[in-house]
Amino acid sequence: MNKCIRTITKEWIWVFLFTMISIELVNGQTTMVNIQSRELTSLNGEWKGIIDPTGTGEYLQLWTEKKPVKKTDFYEYSFEEAPVLNVPGDFNSQMNELTYFEGTVWHKKEFSYSLSEGKRLFLHFGAVNYLADVYLNGEKIGTHEGGFTPFQFEITDKIKDGDNALIVKVNNNRKGNGLPGYGYDWFNYGGITRDVDLIETDDIFIEDYFIQLRKGSLDTVLGWVKMNGSHEKQDIEIEVPELNLRYKTRTDDDGFAPVEFSSDFGLWSPEGPKLYRVTLKSDTDFLVDTIGFRSIEVQGNQVLLNRKPIFLKAVNIHEENPQRMNRAYSKEDAQLLLNSAKELGCNLVRLAHYPHSENMVKEAERLGIMVWDELPVYQHIQFSDSLMPAKLEQMLQEMVGRDKNRCGVVVWALSNETYPSTPRRDDRLAELTQKCRALDSARLITHVVNTQGYKNNTVEVWDSLYHHSDIIAINEYFGWYLPWQGKPSETKWNISFPDKPVFISEFGGEAVYGNTDAPTDQAAYWTEGYQEKIYTDQIVMFNTMPNLVGVCPWLLYDYRSLGRMHSVYQKGYNRKGLMSEKGEKKKAWYVIKAYFDSK
Ligand code: GCB
Helix, strand or coil: CEEECCCCCHHHHHHHHHHHHHHHHHCCCCCCCCHHHCEEEECCEEEEEEEECCCHHHHHCHHHCCCCCCCCCCCCCCCCCCCEEEECEECCCCCHHHCCCCCEEEEEEEEEECCCCCCEEEEEECCCECEEEEEECCEEEEEEECCCCCEEEECCCCCCCEEEEEEEEEECCCCCCCCCCCCCCCCCCCEECCCEEEEEECCCEEEEEECCECCCCCCEEEEEEEEECCCCCCEEEEEEHHHCEEEEEECCCCCEEEEEEEECCCCCCCCCCCCEEEEEECCCCEEEEEECCCCEEEECCEEEECCEECCEEEEEECCEECCCCEECCCHHHHHHHHHHHHHHCCCEEEECCCCCCHHHHHHHHHHCCEEEEECCCECCCCCCCCCHHHHHHHHHHHHHHHHCCCCCEEEEEEEECCCCCCCCHHHHHHHHHHHHHHHCCCCEEEEEECCCEEECCEEEECCHHHHHCCCEEEECCECCCECCCCCHHHCEEEECCCCCCEEEEECCCCCCCCCCCCCCCCHHHCCHHHHHHHHHHHHHHHCCCCCEEEECCCCCECEECCCCCCCCCCCCEECCCCECCCCCECHHHHHHHHHHHHC
16 A cells, blocks of 8 residues: 655654754765765775874975976975775774774875766765875865764865875874773774765755654655755655555755655564665656665653664674774675674664774664664764864754664664763753654654662662663673672662663673683682673663663673783773674673573
């Protein structure tokens, strides 16, 4: 059955107005969605790199690439024989000299292009960690801050017919007022870590769209389509051939078209990750996407997927390829990590602690794994910095902008372990939550907190950020950072928000794979047995918890983190993996596997 409705509801007008305000305030340029369906020229591959630990390249204006003309001329830089850096790729893992490098590496790519008459051209980066200054043919075309989200610049008027030189100053220095700030427990892989593409479009093209079920509905899509270019009114047609569904809408004076239609969708779920081929056609553009339909909501103290309660069997994952020890980015990397999560019995992955590549999100959706997308608002953030609201908003916009049509994404996590004592934390994060709800009113929003008290075998859960969270997300390390305060089976819970669902977003402890001979009753030996006991005790404790809707061990694989300096056991790795970096399963893996199988 195919009902086509063209009612304009208040709900979407509000959503769209807010979206527009956000975009105008922060970026000036919206990053287009679904670039895989567009006319692309990849700039991936071999680039040249100049390492600039002292920052002299800026003073020398390295992007001008001056060449000696007179006999007396010389310039103290040249890309000519510079080392090759592969893009996408973090630079740290590509050259020994760069292993621990945090600073500037200039990247250069030469390419040839010829832009057809009447077309527009955009330069799109999947992600650059952390700051990117981009120069084309000696001219600066823009800057971007933030290591894990896409951005683009229009270069229609800057591209030359024939040879072009693209130079990107990539800097991965930590910044006090960055996102994240100075301190974090993962490896700071710098570089052009995701794809770089040229995107050619017509003068007027479909820039963005939102096609997902309206909150709580199992049959009605509520969304919009937005054109870029002239704002002449245009017909837009959305088709889902498998459902025999053809829906028509029309853009208004702002190039915006409301979308609302119903159908008898086969719903996406972990058991049946159904996706449909969806096409969008305007007078001047045609895009194909693969979209699924499902509802996610909280009702009382439960999480409902497609209106049925679900227990979230989750695992934390960092974006690191455990075999190659570099920043993960490809489909193959995603499959390696996600198949491991699947083998563990997971139906959700928490992509910690920043937006992972689009490959990760899409592969998870394809494999039937729900995704928890997270902003790198991690621990000590300078919320009172005057630039912080704009940075937060931009990153939110870029994360939600990219992933909003992925039904696999069920949670937007807006912060992790921030501290109530940090000035302006509460109001800045409250504002961010409101903005997130305005961008997408259908998914769950949460803030992850570790401020709970734990004394006399009672856990006091209270942080004010939970006012803004659909689910209470708790990180706790009882049995590791905090010794057990009584019998796990007798743990008491005092949760200030008794009506909300509770999710344990982190728990665990460290162990070295194969370390089974040392005493298993002492933390300082990093034994598998000690870690295993933490897990069995935790599972006993979970039975004492009210409103528990899921758990998420920290984490799947051991991963690099330079603050982990124990020279016998850690060697620069956080050893809380259920598996070693080589994929060897520790005893705790089997405990979680059995727990998930029982759920
Ligand atoms: C946490 C953090 C996570 C750390 C983990 C640990 O609470 O959220 O990023 O890596 O603890 O291993 O200490």
